[in-house]
Amino acid sequence: MNAPSEPLLLQAMRASSMAGATGHTAAVAHLCAALDEAFDACRTPGKPGTPADPSRCAAFAxxxxAALAQALADPTLVTVAQREGSAEKYRRHLIAADPHGRYAVASLVWQPGQASPIHAHHTWCGYAVLEGTLTEMLYAWDEARQGAEVVRAHLRAAGAINFGGRGRANIHRLFNGSASTCISLHVYGVSGGQFATHVNDIVPLVASETCARDAAVQAIAV
Known part of the structure; x- marks a missing residue:
């Protein structure tokens, strides 16, 4: 049997690409529908719209x-391009944005040794680990010294899901301490145009003996 001609090969590659794009589009639509349902779950009867801070609603959280768990189960949600990292720092890719500006969905790609700054959030935020294992450092805000102090660290393997509200009661740092690339999926309570600039509330680290445990991470934070 003769090998397929070049046009047939190109057609097959194009068909495969289109199938992948269709799967991605459907996966994004399913995730957005699930997030819309979360907003609907915390509506107050008789009052239009959703609360200013839906993270205070247990049904929303x-x-x-649940939406993130569903997204993790669909391998077509994050495209090849949205899995590309950067040698300079962890990289963000916008996956979806709510047309009403209520949320943005992004993939974050962490090369070995890359970390976020120590931060709280200006808005609610949920994340899930898609591939690899991240280390999450948790901190407590010290009002007197106006800084964050290390509390403990947790390993977040693929499948881990977390959700938190805005404010300095939830301060953390994510760090890829492994030898492999890690990918996480994040949902932020901002518009698509603000997900890279209006989410993190960067906070300083207070000087204390307990902070020595975080020194290696702090040194390479971006």
Whole structure:
């Protein structure tokens, strides 16, 4: 049997690409529909719209967690391009943005040794680990010294899901301490145009003996 001609090979590659794009589009639509349901779950009867801070609604938090769990189960959600990292720092890719500006969905790609700054959030935020294992450092805000102090660290393997509200009661740093690339999926309570600039509330680290455990991470933070 003769080998397929070049046009047939190109057609097959094009068909495969189109199938992948269709799967991605459907996966994004399913995730957005699940997030919309989370907002609907915390509507107050008789009052239009959603609360200014939906993260205070337990049903909303459960809905975002469920939406992220559903997203992790669909390998077509994050495209090849949205899995590309950067040698300079962890890289963000916008996956979807709510047309009403209520949320943005992004993939974050972490090369070995890359970390976020120590930060709280200006808005609610949920994340899930898609591939690899991240280390999450947790901190407590010290009002007197106006800084964050290390509390403990947790390993977040693929499948881990977390959700938190805005404010300095939830301060953390994510760090890829492994030898492999890690990918995480994030949902932020901002518009698509603000997900890279209006989410993190960067906070300083207070000087204390306990902070020595975080020194290696702090040194390479971006």
């Amino acid at each position: 459960r809905g975002v967690r």
